[in-house]
Amino acid sequence: MKSIPEHLLQLQGKPVDQIETPALVIDLDAMERNVQRMAEFTRKHQVRWRPHAKLHKSAEIALLLEQAGACGHCVQKLSEAEALSAHGVNNLYISNEIIAPAKLRRVAQLAQVLQARGGKLAIAVDSATGVALLASAMRDVSPDTSIDVFVEIDVGQGRCGVPPGEAALALAQAIGEHTALRFAGLQAYHGRAQHFRSREERHQAIAQVIDDVVRTRDLIAASGIAVPLVTGSGTGTLINEAASGVYGELQAGSFLFMDADYARNARDAAQPAFEHALFVKAQVVSVQQHHAVCDAGHKSHAIDSGLPTVHQPDGPASFSYANGGDEHGILHPAPGGDQLPTLGSTIWLIPGHCDPTVNLHDHLIGVRGGLERGLVERIITVDARGALR
Amino acid sequence: MKSIPEHLLQLQGKPVDQIETPALVIDLDAMERNVQRMAEFTRKHQVRWRPHAKLHKSAEIALLLEQAGACGHCVQKLSEAEALSAHGVNNLYISNEIIAPAKLRRVAQLAQVLQARGGKLAIAVDSATGVALLASAMRDVSPDTSIDVFVEIDVGQGRCGVPPGEAALALAQAIGEHTALRFAGLQAYHGRAQHFRSREERHQAIAQVIDDVVRTRDLIAASGIAVPLVTGSGTGTLINEAASGVYGELQAGSFLFMDADYARNARDAAQPAFEHALFVKAQVVSVQQHHAVCDAGHKSHAIDSGLPTVHQPDGPASFSYANGGDEHGILHPAPGGDQLPTLGSTIWLIPGHCDPTVNLHDHLIGVRGGLERGLVERIITVDARGALR
Numbered sequence: 001m002k003s004i005p006e007h008l009l010q011l012q013g014k015p016v017d018q019i020e021t022p023a024l025v026i027d028l029d030a031m032e033r034n035v036q037r038m039a040e041f042t043r044k045h046q047v048r049w050r051p052h053a054k055l056h057k058s059a060e061i062a063l064l065l066e067q068a069g070a071c072g073h074c075v076q077k078l079s080e081a082e083a084l085s086a087h088g089v090n091n092l093y094i095s096n097e098i099i100a101p102a103k104l105r106r107v108a109q110l111a112q113v114l115q116a117r118g119g120k121l122a123i124a125v126d127s128a129t130g131v132a133l134l135a136s137a138m139r140d141v142s143p144d145t146s147i148d149v150f151v152e153i154d155v156g157q158g159r160c161g162v163p164p165g166e167a168a169l170a171l172a173q174a175i176g177e178h179t180a181l182r183f184a185g186l187q188a189y190h191g192r193a194q195h196f197r198s199r200e201e202r203h204q205a206i207a208q209v210i211d212d213v214v215r216t217r218d219l220i221a222a223s224g225i226a227v228p229l230v231t232g233s234g235t236g237t238l239i240n241e242a243a244s245g246v247y248g249e250l251q252a253g254s255f256l257f258m259d260a261d262y263a264r265n266a267r268d269a270a271q272p273a274f275e276h277a278l279f280v281k282a283q284v285v286s287v288q289q290h291h292a293v294c295d296a297g298h299k300s301h302a303i304d305s306g307l308p309t310v311h312q313p314d315g316p317a318s319f320s321y322a323n324g325g326d327e328h329g330i331l332h333p334a335p336g337g338d339q340l341p342t343l344g345s346t347i348w349l350i351p352g353h354c355d356p357t358v359n360l361h362d363h364l365i366g367v368r369g370g371l372e373r374g375l376v377e378r379i380i381t382v383d384a385r386g387a388l389r
Numbered sequence: 390m391k392s393i394p395e396h397l398l399q400l401q402g403k404p405v406d407q408i409e410t411p412a413l414v415i416d417l418d419a420m421e422r423n424v425q426r427m428a429e430f431t432r433k434h435q436v437r438w439r440p441h442a443k444l445h446k447s448a449e450i451a452l453l454l455e456q457a458g459a460c461g462h463c464v465q466k467l468s469e470a471e472a473l474s475a476h477g478v479n480n481l482y483i484s485n486e487i488i489a490p491a492k493l494r495r496v497a498q499l500a501q502v503l504q505a506r507g508g509k510l511a512i513a514v515d516s517a518t519g520v521a522l523l524a525s526a527m528r529d530v531s532p533d534t535s536i537d538v539f540v541e542i543d544v545g546q547g548r549c550g551v552p553p554g555e556a557a558l559a560l561a562q563a564i565g566e567h568t569a570l571r572f573a574g575l576q577a578y579h580g581r582a583q584h585f586r587s588r589e590e591r592h593q594a595i596a597q598v599i600d601d602v603v604r605t606r607d608l609i610a611a612s613g614i615a616v617p618l619v620t621g622s623g624t625g626t627l628i629n630e631a632a633s634g635v636y637g638e639l640q641a642g643s644f645l646f647m648d649a650d651y652a653r654n655a656r657d658a659a660q661p662a663f664e665h666a667l668f669v670k671a672q673v674v675s676v677q678q679h680h681a682v683c684d685a686g687h688k689s690h691a692i693d694s695g696l697p698t699v700h701q702p703d704g705p706a707s708f709s710y711a712n713g714g715d716e717h718g719i720l721h722p723a724p725g726g727d728q729l730p731t732l733g734s735t736i737w738l739i740p741g742h743c744d745p746t747v748n749l750h751d752h753l754i755g756v757r758g759g760l761e762r763g764l765v766e767r768i769i770t771v772d773a774r775g776a777l778r
Contacts, residue, residue: 020491020778054715076716096716097674097682099733102409126675129732159713160675160682191714285486286515286549293486293549298693299748300777304712323693324548325580326443326745327465327485327777343518344488356715359688359749362775386751386774388689388716389409 004379008363011376016367017346019376021283022296024361028368028377030277031256037272038255039068045242050074050093050231052253055355057384058364059087061256072120074251078103079387081110081121087383090119093231095187095251097126097152097160103389104133108141115145122148124187126161128174135178148184149175150231153216155209156190164212165219172220172227185229188213189251194236195261195305199268206240213246235262239270257354261305278357278364279311279371280349282329284341292319292331292340294347299326301349302356308349310334313371321349359385393768397752400765405756406735408765410672411685413750417757417766419666420645426661427644428458434631439463439482439620441642444744446773447753448476450645461509463640467492468776470499470510476772479508482620484576484640486515486541486549492778493522497530504534511537513576515550517563524567537573538564539620542605544598545579553601554608561609561616574618577602578640583625584650584694588657595629602635624651628659646743650694667746667753668700668760669738671718673730681708681720681729683736688715690738691745697738699723702760710738748774 011018019025042049051065053073062073062084072091075081081092092114098104111121125131131149138147151171154161162168168186175183193205209232217227228248233241235254241247254262257278267273282296301308303323310317310331318337322330331347333339341347348371351357358364362385368377400407408414431438440454441463451462451473461480464470470481481503487493500510514520520538527536540560543550551557557575564572582594598621606616617637622630624643630636643651646667656662671685690697692712699706699720707726711719720736722728730736737760740746747753751774757766 018491020489022777099674100409100672102407127732154677158680159717159719160677162677283489285488288515288543288549288551291547296777298691299745302687303693304687304715326693326748328548330548343516356688359715360775361777386749388411388685388750 002362002381002383004363004381008365008379011365012378014376016371016374016376019281019365021281022300023281024358024364025279025281025371026364026366026380027277027279027371028366029370030275034255034258034274034277035065035068037274038252041238041242041272042069042250047242047247048249050249050251051256052095052251053080053084053384055253055256056358057083057382057387058380059084059089059383060380062089071249074253077387077389078106078110079389080384082106083384083387085110085114090114090117092119093122093148095124095189097124097130099130099133101133101137104137105141107134107147108137108145111138111147112142112145120148122150122184124150124152125171125175126152128171131171131174131178131181135181138178138180143180146180146182149181150184150187151175152187153212155188155212156205157192159191161187164216168216169220169223172225173223176225183225185227185231186213186216187231189232189234190237191234194234195265196236197264198266202237203240206237210244210246217246235274236265239268254354259305259354260309260350260352263350276311276350278351278354280308280351280357282347282349284331284343284345284347287340287343293324294329294331295327296329296349297325297327298323300360301351302353302360304356305353308351311348311350313348319347358382361385391751391770391772393752393770397754397768400754401767403765405760405763405765408670408754410670411689412670413747413753414668414670414760415753415755415769416666416668416760417755418759419664423644423647423663423666424454424457426663427641430627430631430661431458431639436631436636437638439638439640440645441484441640442469442473442773444642444645444747446472446747446771446776447769448473448478448772449769451478460638463642466776466778467495467499468778469773471495472773472776474499474503479503479506481508482511482537484513484578486513486519488519488522490522490526493526494530496523496536497526497534500527500536501531501534509537511539511573513539513541514560514564515541517560520560520563520567520570524570527567527569532569535569535571538570539573539576540564541576542601544577544601545594546581548580550576553605557605558609558612561614562612565614572614574616574620575602575605576620578621578623579626580623583623584654585625586653587655591626592629595626599633599635606635624663625654628657643743648694648743649698649739649741652739665700665739667740667743669697669740671736671738673720673732673734673736676729676732682713683718683720684716685718685738686714686716687712689749690740691742691749693745694742697740700737700739702737708736747771750774
């Protein structure tokens with residue numbers, strides 16, 4: 001178990017300005033509003049939610065989401081599941097393929113542990129080899145345990161997953177040959193569609209997804225195999241899957257923090273008004289004639305979905321952020337402005353992509369009462385930081 | 390101190406194929422050849438080397454470099470210096486600006502600790518405010534300790550640093566007013582020039598750097614202040630600074646591992662033939678009709694300087710790597726080929742940029758005897774992983 005360093009524990013109850021930079025800060029009020037919006041949305045649509053823990057990688061946050069109604073959590077890696085289960089998270093779905101026999105033995109061990117606690121482990125497959133290797137590990141390691149297995153179909157992401165249709169039926173049948181494996185349904189996630197900017201593009205993409213899912217589901221059902229659940233979706237398209245009547249479970253995770261990239265999507269009126277809740281606190285360490293420099297670069301935040309944007313709690317941002325390398329950001333006056341920030345002043349950044357940003361940090365600093373005058377309420381450990389295997 | 394997990398310790402002595410994926414693997418033979426090449430190069434040019442530890446963030450590697458002749462280490466952040474000093478590294482230079490008074494008190498404490506061990510701490514400044522705050526912290530916290538202070542000048546990077554000339558002289562004079570601060574010379578690093586692709590661009594850029602440094606150095610010297618050292622340079626341009634007669638110390642760090650981006654520079658015959666020594670070991674977890682998928686995405690390797698390239702130990706790479714998100718890479722046949730990798734097979738990736746890639750991992754797995762048939766020799770802890778403050 002990771003311990004929280006003394007200097008971070010001592011921050012609790014202190015004002016925001018005592019947080020050393022760069023640091024990853026959660027606006028707890030905003031985060032909790034996002035959780036409530038998501039809970040209300042899923043109640044209204046009578047759909048389960050199993051938010052993706054690859055975002056926050058924290059057992060504390062996972063349990064908070066369960067309290068609000070989440071039925072469990074997705075993870076992308078086995079070691080994420082192990083890290084969360086070590087801190088009391090009992091319903092976990094590895095929405096990804098695992099092939100290595102040594103890892104599949106750990107999957108079987110974890111399935112046994114969670115079942116003994118009254119929880120459940122699930123996993124995705126997209127090959128007959130994967131089914132056979134999983135069944136073999138379950139038989140060898142935990143013969144009295146069962147695991148839920150979803151067949152992943154590729155609905156436009158172009159990554160893992162078999163094509164919709166016959167190939168998925170063949171895998172469902174293969175799963176049925178093993179008593180320890182329970183065919184749990186279809187994994188169908190169109191990741192790229194989450195970031196299509198216009199409502200129309202997203203609607204069209206998910207309409208096609210639904211067609212593919214329904215066709216595959218009906219084919220499997222027609223062969224006499226029940227399809228208990230279709231799972232997938234993300235923060236960008238959740239209104240579409242929720243309204244489909246086909247998806248029984250939403251995997252959206254990013255709604256919790258909302259990154260700068262999701263803010264570039266044109267919002268549909270049906271989508272809950274999620275707010276930015278995760279920020280990099282940075283400090284201006286150099287002021288030169290035409291630019292200033294802050295102490296947060298891409299070792300502080302991920303840049304795969306673009307650079308962070310500057311957030312000014314009290315109004316529109318006066319500065320823009322440009323890449324300054326691993327440990328620096330370059331600040332220029334925002335368009336129409338001419339002021340540079342002062343040496344030592346605080347800069348708040350909204351990460352371009354929250355998932356890999358959180359993965360850079362061992363702890364998140366939870367602030368209550370706003371970024372300007374708030375107090376540090378608690379330090380949240382990123383239990384599965386760096387959990388890649 | 391970070392402990393090494395049991396499952397990693399048990400890898401020692403085992404064949405490479407038992408390393409679970411994704412993992413960051415050092416080819417120790419290649420790394421040690423790079424170290425020898427650097428040691429020979431600096432001996433030949435009679436220049437000191439203080440390699441940048443922001444690359445490897447590991448005390449074990451820092452001490453190995455000292456044994457080969459390095460005079461100490463650069464770091465970019467105070468917490469990196471603290472993490473390395475906790476494991477016996479005693480000569481450290483924070484080649485960056487620090488403004489926060491709470492951090493400057495830690496700087497003063499660290500200076501005291503290192504001085505007591507016979508070592509030394511150095512830091513860079515680029516403002517009168519920074520000089521005054523540093524002097525104040527030294528006076529308050531460790532009045533009997535001295536710290537080396539370099540004035541950073543901006544020689545083309547456009548980040549921190551005052552302009553060459555009068556502004557640097559003013560800071561050298563300001564430093565001289567404080568007995569605890571010793572003016573140690575000039576910090577002059579042109580980071581962008583490291584990645585200029587042609588020899589001519591790099592030569593021209595560093596020729597301009599040398600002009601700016603000499604002008605500034607001579608101005609300060611003419612005022613009666615000795616300029617003990619000029620420090621800077623990187624792996625891309627080290628032949629230029631080494632031959633200048635002006636730089637007394639080289640900060641190049643990337644030579645140790647050599648990333649895919651540095652491999653895109655046209656090599657100058659004078660440059661030592663550094664080899665790739667750092668690799669992401671990945672596994673193919675899905676094979677579809679026109680592509681395959683491996684289990685390493687940008688939570689396994691940084692992509693700020695481009696995607697990783699595929700390394701095939703026994704010949705030219707059969708596959709190319711495309712972005713598949715946080716946890717996946719998409720593999721296609723290399724141009725002219727039509728084969729996809731087999732399910733479960735191993736893929737070796739050369740990171741686009743080693744520094745932020747290492748920062749994603751808690752441990753590096755050191756292999757002896759090559760990537761195909763080698764054995765795991767030792768597990769190296771990334772002591773300063775995530776050390777941002």
